[in-house]
Amino acid sequence: MRKLSNLWWVALVLCGLVLPLLMTNPAYRQIAVYTLIFTACATSWNMFSGYSGYVNLGAGVFYGTGAYSTGLLAEHLHMGGNGTLFWLVPLGGIAAMIIAIPVGLIALRVRRHTFVVITIAIFFVFQLTAINAGWTGGSAGLPLPFIPWQASYYQVPFYYVTLGVLIFAVLLSAGVRRSRFGLQLLAIRDDEDRALGLGVQVAAVKLTGFVMSALVIGMGGAIYAIFQGQIYPQFAFDPIFDITVALMCFFGGFGTLVGPIIGGLILESSQQYLTVTYSNGSLYLILFGVLFLLVILFMPRGIAVYAREYWTRRETKAQADQAALAVGGQS
Amino acid sequence: MTTLLSAKNVSKAFGGVHALNDCSLDVAQGSITGLIGPNGSGKTTLFNVMTGYVKPDAGSVSFDGNDITGARPNKVFGLGVGRTFQLTRIFARITVLENMLVATQRDESWLRGLTRSKSSPTEVVAAMEWLDFVGLAKLAKLEAGSLSYGQSKLLELAYVLVANPDVILLDEPAGGVNLTLINIIGEKIKALNAQGKTFLIVEHNMEFVMKICDTVTVMHQGQDLVAGTPAEVRANPAVLDAYLGGGEDDDDVEELANG
Amino acid sequence: MHAVIDGVLTGSVYALMATGLTLIFGVMNIINVAQGILVILGAYLSYTLSTHFGIDLFLGLLITIPTMFVVGIVIEWAFVARLKGPEKTAMSILVTYAISLVIEGSLNEIYSVNDVQLSAWYVNKSFLLFGVYFPYIYVFGFLLAAGLLGSLYFMLYRTRFGASIRASLADQSAAALVGIDVKKVSTICFGIGVAVTAAGGMIYGATNTFNASTSYDLISRLLTIIVLGGMGSLGGALVAGILMVTLEDLVGVVWSPIWSTMSFFIVLVIVLSIRPQGLFGQKSARVA
Numbered sequence: 001m002r003k004l005s006n007l008w009w010v011a012l013v014l015c016g017l018v019l020p021l022l023m024t025n026p027a028y029r030q031i032a033v034y035t036l037i038f039t040a041c042a043t044s045w046n047m048f049s050g051y052s053g054y055v056n057l058g059a060g061v062f063y064g065t066g067a068y069s070t071g072l073l074a075e076h077l078h079m080g081g082n083g084t085l086f087w088l089v090p091l092g093g094i095a096a097m098i099i100a101i102p103v104g105l106i107a108l109r110v111r112r113h114t115f116v117v118i119t120i121a122i123f124f125v126f127q128l129t130a131i132n133a134g135w136t137g138g139s140a141g142l143p144l145p146f147i148p149w150q151a152s153y154y155q156v157p158f159y160y161v162t163l164g165v166l167i168f169a170v171l172l173s174a175g176v177r178r179s180r181f182g183l184q185l186l187a188i189r190d191d192e193d194r195a196l197g198l199g200v201q202v203a204a205v206k207l208t209g210f211v212m213s214a215l216v217i218g219m220g221g222a223i224y225a226i227f228q229g230q231i232y233p234q235f236a237f238d239p240i241f242d243i244t245v246a247l248m249c250f251f252g253g254f255g256t257l258v259g260p261i262i263g264g265l266i267l268e269s270s271q272q273y274l275t276v277t278y279s280n281g282s283l284y285l286i287l288f289g290v291l292f293l294l295v296i297l298f299m300p301r302g303i304a305v306y307a308r309e310y311w312t313r314r315e316t317k318a319q320a321d322q323a324a325l326a327v328g329g330q331s
Numbered sequence: 332m333t334t335l336l337s338a339k340n341v342s343k344a345f346g347g348v349h350a351l352n353d354c355s356l357d358v359a360q361g362s363i364t365g366l367i368g369p370n371g372s373g374k375t376t377l378f379n380v381m382t383g384y385v386k387p388d389a390g391s392v393s394f395d396g397n398d399i400t401g402a403r404p405n406k407v408f409g410l411g412v413g414r415t416f417q418l419t420r421i422f423a424r425i426t427v428l429e430n431m432l433v434a435t436q437r438d439e440s441w442l443r444g445l446t447r448s449k450s451s452p453t454e455v456v457a458a459m460e461w462l463d464f465v466g467l468a469k470l471a472k473l474e475a476g477s478l479s480y481g482q483s484k485l486l487e488l489a490y491v492l493v494a495n496p497d498v499i500l501l502d503e504p505a506g507g508v509n510l511t512l513i514n515i516i517g518e519k520i521k522a523l524n525a526q527g528k529t530f531l532i533v534e535h536n537m538e539f540v541m542k543i544c545d546t547v548t549v550m551h552q553g554q555d556l557v558a559g560t561p562a563e564v565r566a567n568p569a570v571l572d573a574y575l576g577g578g579e580d581d582d583d584v585e586e587l588a589n590g
Numbered sequence: 591m592h593a594v595i596d597g598v599l600t601g602s603v604y605a606l607m608a609t610g611l612t613l614i615f616g617v618m619n620i621i622n623v624a625q626g627i628l629v630i631l632g633a634y635l636s637y638t639l640s641t642h643f644g645i646d647l648f649l650g651l652l653i654t655i656p657t658m659f660v661v662g663i664v665i666e667w668a669f670v671a672r673l674k675g676p677e678k679t680a681m682s683i684l685v686t687y688a689i690s691l692v693i694e695g696s697l698n699e700i701y702s703v704n705d706v707q708l709s710a711w712y713v714n715k716s717f718l719l720f721g722v723y724f725p726y727i728y729v730f731g732f733l734l735a736a737g738l739l740g741s742l743y744f745m746l747y748r749t750r751f752g753a754s755i756r757a758s759l760a761d762q763s764a765a766a767l768v769g770i771d772v773k774k775v776s777t778i779c780f781g782i783g784v785a786v787t788a789a790g791g792m793i794y795g796a797t798n799t800f801n802a803s804t805s806y807d808l809i810s811r812l813l814t815i816i817v818l819g820g821m822g823s824l825g826g827a828l829v830a831g832i833l834m835v836t837l838e839d840l841v842g843v844v845w846s847p848i849w850s851t852m853s854f855f856i857v858l859v860i861v862l863s864i865r866p867q868g869l870f871g872q873k874s875a876r877v878a
Contacts, residue, residue, distance in 0.1 A: 055680045055683075057683070106859060106862070106863050109862075109863065109866055110862055110866035110867075111866065111867075112679075113615075113619075113621070113679055113821060114817055114821065114862065114866060114867070114868070116621070116679075116680070116683065117621075117813050117814065117816075117817040117821075118817065118858070118859065118862050120810060120813060120814070121810075121813075121814050121817070121855045121858045121859060121862075122855070122859060124810055124814075124851075124852075124855050125852055125855045125856060125859065128851055128852040128855070129852065132848045132849070132852070180432075183425070183429055183432060183433060184433065186422070186424065186425050186429075187422050187425065187433045189424065190421075190422035190423050190424050190425065191420055191421075191422055191423075193404075194416075194420045194421075194422070195422075195433065196403075196404060196405055197382075197384070197404040197405060197408055197414075198405070198408060198433055198434050198490075198494070199405045199408055199409055199434075199494075200405070200433065201405075239806055239810070243684075243687055246683075246684070247684060247687075250680075250681070250684050255424075283695065283699070284695070285691050285692070285694055285695030285698070286691070286692050286695035286696060286699075287695075288691055288695075289688045289689065289690075289691030289692035289694075289695065290688075290692055292684070292688040292691070293669065293685065293688040293689065293692070296681065296684055296685050296688060297669065297672055297685070300673075300681055
């Protein structure tokens with residue numbers, strides 16, 4: 001098994017740091033910010049759903065909670081339109097974690113197939129509340145203090161903040177994977193009842209994983225809110241967000257560390273690009289759907305897994321060839 | 332000899348089917364006890380009741396003097412009762428070594444699990460020892476799903492053992508494996524028994540049972556019919572009746588009769 | 591009172607579409623999230639038939655139902671049948687979602703994103719019975735749904751093929767063992783599950799304005815219906831479908847329309863907390 005060595009990771013981070021300096025077109029920078037937000041959310045989503053096998057299709061709950069709590073806090077604390085708003089980002093993440101506790105307690109009681117649907121149902125409860133309740137601003141949405149940075153510069157701070165969140169998400173996910181806790185999640189994925197029989201505290205482990213995944217997604221929502229300057233309930237709680245995050249992980253490699261990153265980078269940037277280029281028609285929907293279909297059918301466990309298997313096969317063949325040579329035969 | 336694990340007057344019905352009907356079983360400490368009976372006699376159900384996977388309608392189960400009736404499987408495992416399953420259950424997508432490591436953690440709080448790394452050196456050493464014992468040490472880094480059926484049976488045995496249980500319930504350990512492997516499994520059981528471990532084994536393979544068990548209990552239609560040494564059981568006419576009455580177990584009958 | 595009647599009438603139409611969905615899940619363990627957009631596709635087909643060819647909506651069903659049946663078979667054969675492995679169900683969500691995106695995009699291109707609604711003489715007209723106004727279209731819709739569901743049940747319980755479906759529904763491997771061609775049954779079930787969307791689509795299209803993105807609301811309703819009823823339970827889908835609409839209408843009347851949609855989701859969450867398998871679902875077997 002060939003995992004990405006640390007050198008690759010460092011290279012990636014360096015690229016990430018340098019990118020905004022190379023991209024001067026604000027439209028591209030905007031795509032980059034969204035790409036980073038989604039990639040961070042996907043990584044965090046994968047940390048629970050990928051490792052445990054409990055596919056959560058209501059991640060929008062965390063995202064929207066992060067967004068709305070940021071907006072509400074900004075309003076109540078009378079915050080101005082400047083960089084201090086970024087302090088709300090971790091608070092948004094924490095708010096999402098708090099919400100994740102009761103949601104998780106309800107949703108994790110059911111078995112996997114039902115879990116998927118109940119997360120959707122809970123998501124819609126949140127969305128409808130946001131649309132209809134007074135204190136969320138209703139369907140008119142919630143405004144945030146607008147940060148009057150120069151238009152050509154606007155995206156840059158957001159980019160770096162989000163990059164920081166992404167790096168944090170990856171470190172967190174890697175840490176979980178290496179830990180005992182992560183092993184238990186994986187065991188739950190393969191055979192939950194057997195794990196229970198072996199003494200794994202399944203319920204506690206699942207809930208913890210679920211709540212942990214809410215942190216970064218909530219932060220993503222918070223960043224989105226500040227970036228946009230205005231929260232609309234149907235975009236903060238967007239069913240497409242739910243599916244997209246899951247999609248990225250399946251596309252890139254479900255349950256792997258690097259999978260959501262591949263998925264996020266490719267899918268989100270291409271989706272944004274297509275939306276911008278073909279904004280008149282719904283061609284991008286078709287293209288997106290087709291692309292996705294092809295990957296699912298031919299590489300159902302995601303690109304990363306197939307890449308890894310491909311490398312393993314090459315290595316094994318190379319070893320076999322070497323061995324054959326050593327014995328004196330032809331390869 | 333003290334009784335380590337016992338079931339007393341256990342009854343369990345699933346809908347209209349009486350799987351267990353006032354069944355009792357004693358497992359003496361340090362023994363290798365066999366549990367045989369025609370298909371449908373309730374052997375696996377009894378296992379499930381004794382290990383907490385199924386709650387009995389009536390009766391009790393006790394381990395080492397403590398009542399464990401209805402206790403949940405992880406608690407039973409934590410007390411020192413390990414079991415394997417008829418259809419081997421391993422964690423397919425993690426490595427063989429990692430499978431072992433899941434079992435080493437039974438005494439830990441999940442919260443600590445967040446900060447602790449997957450494996451401490453002592454655990455790896457212990458795990459590798461057991462893997463070596465069952466002959467799987469070389470395959471430690473392999474994904475468990477790629478093991479053969481026989482190998483996964485050995486893995487399941489190993490990870491139950493790694494938690495150092497006092498009594499081990501084996502559900503058809505010789506099922507579906509070749510003769511060599513059956514002998515190996517038999518040897519391992521005897522070796523462990525020599526170290527003081529108690530075994531309760533459900534099996535259809537009469538030769539296997541007769542060879543390694545000290546006592547054998549025969550079940551029939553949810554009840555314990557006869558208990559005694561292999562020789563006694565083999566000669567008991569009621570046992571032959573039970574098998575003949577069932578009809579489908581001609582092989583068992585033949586083995587029983589020919590010894 | 592009116593709410594209850596509407597609940598039964600409209601609910602049965604939702605029940606019809608949900609039955610298709612739960613049938614697919616029960617037999618194949620596939621969650622077809624494209625069901626929503628397929629309903630819309632059926633509605634658009636009826637629309638084209640009626641506006642371009644002047645065919646009456648109900649008569650048009652003779653064309654749309656078989657068409658959608660074929661569409662279902664093609665989808666199953668080309669895409670769904672390739673899904674295997676432990677993640678099959680989760681993958682099916684993604685595959686069918688991708689398919690729904692393609693269909694949605696195509697529909698947007700062909701029909702534009704403007705809302706449309708099907709029309710005929712019986713839409714928007716009602717008759718008076720026992721002091722209550724019954725809109726014709728709802729009654730016809732109910733009769734259609736009842737008729738189709740009835741024939742579905744008839745097929746399931748009175749024909750050999752139906753028996754093989756029920757066997758596959760109960761236990762796939764056992765069914766295969768007794769010689770049932772599970773693959774064929776699966777394909778045809780998928781076809782049936784999709785075919786009912788033609789009928790449901792027509793009624794829905796006649797009673798609501800719609801465009802391609804209405805499918806999201808639809809599929810979330812359908813999914814929650816089958817989960818409430820118990821995934822794989824046909825009777826459950828029926829009960830839950832009627833329950834959903836009745837509940838929504840009652841809440842809308844008694845309280846306020848704003849909360850009616852949400853009340854259903856809340857009921858779902860409550861029910862699932864107490865009874866995770868839904869009203870009529872089977873409890874997942876625990877362990878050995």
